[in-house]
Amino acid sequence: MSGWARALLLAAVLVVMACLVPAATASLHAEETLASQFAEFKQKHGRVYESAAEEAFRLSVFRENLFLARLHAAANPHATFGVTPFSDLTREEFRSRYHNGAAHFAAAQERARVPVNVEVVGAPAAVDWRARGAVTAVKDQGQCGRAGPSPPLATLSASGFCRPPADEPVGADARVVR
Incomplete structure (x- = not known):
């Protein structure tokens, strides 16, 4: 191999290595960020694992x-x-x-449904239920079996926004003694 060819090969190797250094640095930074996010997650949610393998x-x-969450976020920037x-x-x-x-x-959703034709008269084109105070924060109910009275009472309370009963104010689920 001539001196000129060696110099060209050496230059090519140096260019490739120069390109790999930022990629390796970015990968290292991403792993450090992931480790800190995981540590914060464990602390916030009280996670303690039985072994290093787990x-x-x-x-x-x-x-x-986290990767899937980032993909979903990129596909839908209006959601969190x-x-x-x-x-x-x-x-x-x-x-x-x-x-x-x-x-x-899932099986029930796949069954054939009977269409219902209802004529709607005098309904507004849109209703912002948030502005009327009908939308509340999401509540973590755990497993469905432990939900307690909240979902049915929330439904009844929400129905008050459509036609409020005279003797029952909205927010009845907050008054239930558990």
Whole structure:
């Protein structure tokens, strides 16, 4: 190999290495950021894992869920996606804990439905229920079996925005003694 060819090869190797250094640095920074996000997640949600192997597995699940959240956020900038109390759960774990009866409901949705023709007269084109105070913050009810009286009472309270009863103010679920 001539001196000129060696110099060209050396220059090419140096250019490739110069390109790889920022990529390696960015990867290292991303891992540090992920580790700090995972540490913050564990502290905020009281997560303590039984072994280093389980923690490594949960970190990999957390990484995958964070990646999916970023994909969803890029696809829908009007919604908020990110770290949640469920970020260290696999899809299967989440489904087994929080989708009580999901198979039954999915089958019911696939059944044929009878169309109902109703004539709507005098309805507004749109109603902003947030402005009327009908929309409340999301409440974590845990598993469906532990929901208690909140969902039915919230439904009854919300119906008051359509036609308020004379003796029952909105917000009845807040007065129920649990």
